[in-house]
Amino acid sequence: MKRSGMTRIAVLGTLVGIGLLTMTVAAFQRSGAPGRGNIVDVQRLRSNLYLMRGGGGNSAVFVTTTGVVVVDTKNPGWGAPLLEAIKSITDKPVTTIINTHTHGDHVSGNVEFPANVEVIAHANTAENMKAMRPPATIPQTGPPTNIFNQNGGVGLPKRTFTDTLTIGTGADRVVLRYFGRGHTNGDAWVVFPALRFAHAGDIFSGKNIPLLDSNNGGSAVEIGASLDKGFLALGTQVDAFITGHSDVMMPADLKEYAQFNKDFANDVIAAKKAGKTVDEIAATWKIPAKYVGYADPIPERLRGNIELVFNETK
Template sequence: MKLIKFFTVLFFLLISLTNCAQGRFDKVTIETIKLTKNTYMLVGAGGNIGVSIGEDGVLVIDTQFAPLTPKILEAIKELSDKPIKTVMNTHHHGDHTGGNENLGNLGATIMAHDNVKKRLKEKSPEVALPVITFSDKLSVQVNGEDLLVFHIDNAHTDGDALLYFTESNVLHTGDTFFNRRYPYIDLNSGGSVDGYINAVKAGLMLIDDNTKIIPGHGNLANKSDYETFLKMLETVKATILAEIKKGKTEDEVASNDTITKEYDDMDYGCCFVSSEKMRRTFYRSLKRK
C-alpha cells in the first residue's frame, strides 16, 4: 500500500510540474517585427526568432520553447501560407531549440553546427536533431537571396553560428549578442570571453550602418548598438584582467561592483545575467588563459 501511495503522489506531482511548465507560457504573446519585404523578427519567450518568407517556403531561425510552437505557427501563418521548410539553430540551448521537435514533426529540415547536433543528441529525440550540419560555414539559397552561415569558435558555446541575409541586409547573431544586456557565456559548453568578443568583431565585419540585427535577446538592433556592446565587453575584460594581475580572487572580483558600475547604471544587469554573475564568468574565463 505504501508503494502504491508513493507512485500515486509521484504521478500527481509530475502532472503538476507539467502543468506549471505549460502555464508559464500561457500569457506569452508573439510579437512580429517586419524587417524587409520577406524577413521578420519574432519576439516571445526565449531567443529571438528570425523568419524568411517567399516562394521557397518559410525558413525559421531558432524555435524558442516547445509550448510556444502553436503561437509561433499562428504568427507565421499571418505572414505566409507556405509550409516551414527549414529550421536553422544558432546554438543548442533549449530557449532556442525547444520547438525543434514540433517543427521537425511538421516536416521541417533542421540545420545547425556539428556541435549543436552532438549536444542535442544527449537530451532530444531524433526528430529534433539537425539533419544537415556544418563545421565552418554554409551558404543557403532561400527566397531569392543567399543566407550566409558562419561558425564562431568558443563564443557563447562551442556551436554558435552567425546568419546573414545578403539581400535583406539582416544579421541574426544568436546569443553572441545580447542587446543592452550582459551576455550569458556558457563556459561549461565551450564558451569563452575571448571567443565571444571575436564573434562580435566577426559580425561587425559583415554589416553596415543600414543592417538590421536580430540579437539572441533584447530589442532589434543596429550597428551602433552592436559597437556599444563590443565596447562594454572589451572594457569589462580589460578591467578584470587588471584585477587578476593584482592577484585578486574570483570572489573579490565578483563582489566589486565598481568594475561594471558604468554599465550597471545603464541597466545592463536587468535580466538573466546580473552584474555579479557577469564579473564571475569573465574572471573564470580569463583566469584559464
C-alpha cells in the same frame, strides 16, 4: 532589389527614431492550451522578414519564393504558437529551421514542427543538442530532460556547417557564418544578404553581461574577438541585427558590445594579475560609464564570468 531602398530608409528611420519597430501586425494565443497564454508577438522588419518575440529567444521568419526559413524556435510549448503565427503571414510551408545555438529557449520548439523540416546548425551545436547540457550558471531543479530524446530524435539538426554555409539563391539566399566561441562553441550568425539584415543569436543577446555557457564551449576570453569578427565581416553588409533576446540593434551597437566584452576580460585579467580574488573583483566591478543603456549585472552571472576568465587564463 530595386524597391528595397526606400523601404530600408523608412524602416531604419523608425529603428533609429524610437529604438524598436512598432509594426506589430498581430499577436497570437496558442489554441488548445488554455491558461498557457503563449503569445507570439509579430513584427514585420522587411516585406518578407519578421521578428517573432516571446517564449524564449527571438525568432526570425524569412519568407522565400519556395518556403519559409525559421531561425530559432523558442521554449517547449512555443513551437506550435510560432507555427500558427507563421501561418497567419504566409501560406508557404516551413522548409528550414536554423538554430543559432543549443539552448532550450532557442531549440525546443523544433519538435513541434513537421518532421520533414530540415534543421541546420553549427556542427558543435548539433553535438551539443544531442546532449542538451544545461548552462552551468543556471541552477537546475529536478532531473535533466532532453526534449529531443523524448521525441525520438525529431528536431535534431541533420545538416551542419563549420565556417560558412549558403542556402538558397538570389534574393532567397541565407548565409550562415561562424566567427568563434562566445556564448557557446557553436554560435551561428544568420545573414539575409538581400535584406541587409542578420540574426546574431545569443552571442549578441542584448546590451548586458553575457551568459557564457562553459558547459557548451562558451568563452569569456574569446567572445570579444568573436564579436569583433562578426562586426568586421557583417558591419558593412547589413543595416541591422536581430539580437537573441533584445531589440533590433545597429552595427555600431555590435562594435560597442565587442569592445565591452574585451574590456571586461581585460579588466578581470588585470585585476587577477594585481592579486585580486574572484570575489573581490565581483564585489567591485561596475559597468563602465561609457557603456550607456547596459543592464545592471546579475550578481551570479557576473561572478561566473569573472571565474571563467580566471579558469581560461590559468
